[in-house]
Amino acid sequence: MAGKKSYCYDYPHPAVATDVVVFTLVNEQLCILLIQRGEDPFKGSWALPGGFLREDETVEAAAARELEEETGVTECRPLQFGIYSKPDRDPRQRVISVAFLDCLRASDVSLRAGTDATAAKWQPLESLQRHELAFDHETIVSDALVAARKACRETPIAAKMLPEIFRISDFQSATEALLGTSIDKRNFRRQLDEKNWLEKTESEARGTHRPAQLYRLSRSVPET
C-alpha cells in the first residue's frame, strides 16, 4: 500500500495506538468486543480492537475511526480513560496505547474481521478468564470497567447500549449490568428525573402487563 517510503527521526519515536473497550448487552449480559489476532505476536489470541494513530487525526478521532472500522457504527464519542506506556508492552516495537471506552447497541454492530483480525466476538465480561487476552489488555479492560462505572453515574452512557427508544426499566437494567449491582426502582427513577437525560416519546411498550412509557435520550445531554 504505502510502498517503501519510510519515516525517519533524529530520536526514537514510539508508535502510538488507540485501543477501545466497547461495552454492550447481549441477553442482559455485559459484554465487550474482542477480535482474534491474525498475526503474531499473540496470533490466535483475543485482543481489544484498536490501531495506530494516523498523521492527521487526534487520538479521539483515531479511536472513533477504529470503532467504526471494526463495528460499522458511526458517530461514536469514545471516552479516554488511560494510557499504557510500559516500554515492553508490545514485543514487536515500542507502542504507547491510549485507551478509550464506549457503549453501543449490539444490534447496530456488524461484527467484521478487520485487516489484521480473523474473527470478532462479544465476550461476556463475567466469563472472561485470566490470561485470555493479548498484551496488557486485561489491565486495560479492568481499568475500563472502573471508568465506565464512574461515567454511568455522570452521563447516560448506559443508554447507548439500548435501542433508540426504551423503557425506564431497560435503562435501569443496562445501568445495573454495567455497575454489577442491583438498584432500587423508585430511587433510580427519582434520581433520573432530577437529571435531564431522557425525554418522553409518544409511544408505549405493550406486553402481558401494564403498558410502559417509552423514552429516548434528550438532545441536550452530556455526551459520554
Next chain:
Amino acid sequence: MAGKKSYCYDYPHPAVATDVVVFTLVNEQLCILLIQRGEDPFKGSWALPGGFLREDETVEAAAARELEEETGVTECRPLQFGIYSKPDRDPRQRVISVAFLDCLRASDVSLRAGTDATAAKWQPLESLQRHELAFDHETIVSDALVAARKACRETPIAAKMLPEIFRISDFQSATEALLGTSIDKRNFRRQLDEKNWLEKTESEARGTHRPAQLYRLSRSVPET
C-alpha cells in the same frame, strides 16, 4: 551527543512528550512553574516544563524525570490528567503531549534553566494573562487546575506544597488556595479526621498565640 544516528519507521510516528503543571504556594498564592523558551517556536514565550519521552521509560517516569531535571525535586509522582494530540499543536513536527500535574514546595525547588530554557519562574495563577503561554499550554493549565481541585478532595496532594511538618491551618490555606474558595475551619477539621491523611508530630508551633499542634503526612496515604 547522539551523533547522526537516525530512527526510521514504515509509518509516521508522532513524537511523544510529557508536560507537567507544577503547583506551589508563594506567599499563600497559588503559582505554577513556567520556563521561558530559548528556542523557536515561541522563543521567549513562557511554557510548561516538559520534554520528550525516552525509549526506556513510561510516560509517568518521563514526567517525573522532567520534573526532577527542572526543579531538582526527586521522588515525585505526578498525576496524569490529559492528552493533547491535535496534529498542528506544535508547528515544528507532530507532538503528542501527555499532561501531568504535581504539587511541591517552592522551597525545595532550585529554579534552573534547563537545556532549552533561558529562565524559569513561579507564575501566580491569578495574574496569568490570556495568550501568554506557548502552544496549547493555556488549555493544559486550565484542565490541570480542574484535575488538581478534584484530586485535593480525594488525596492530601495539597500538603505536598507545605513544609514537612505543618499546622492544620496551613493545610487548610493550601487547600483553599488550590480550590480558590474558603472553607469553614470546623468542617475542614472534622472531615480531615475522618480520613487518615495526617499524623501528629511531637512538636508544636509557637508564636504570639496559643501553640499549634504540628502534623505530617501519614506514611500509609493514598499518593496523589
Next chain:
DNA sequence: TCAAAAGTGTTCTCTTTACACCCATGC
C-alpha cells in the same frame, strides 16, 4: 382471574453546610 411488569411516597440515615465562642501564648 392470574401473571407480569409499570408506576408511585415516605421514612431514616448520613453527609454537608452554616454558624460563634473560649483558650493559650507572646508582647
Next chain:
DNA sequence: GCATGGGTGTAAAGAGAACACTTTTGA
C-alpha cells in the same frame, strides 16, 4: 491586658438508601 491564631459542637438542610402496594394489560 490585649492581640493573635488555635481549637471545639450543634442544628438545619440535602442526598442517598430502604422499603410495599396498586395499576394495567394480555392470556
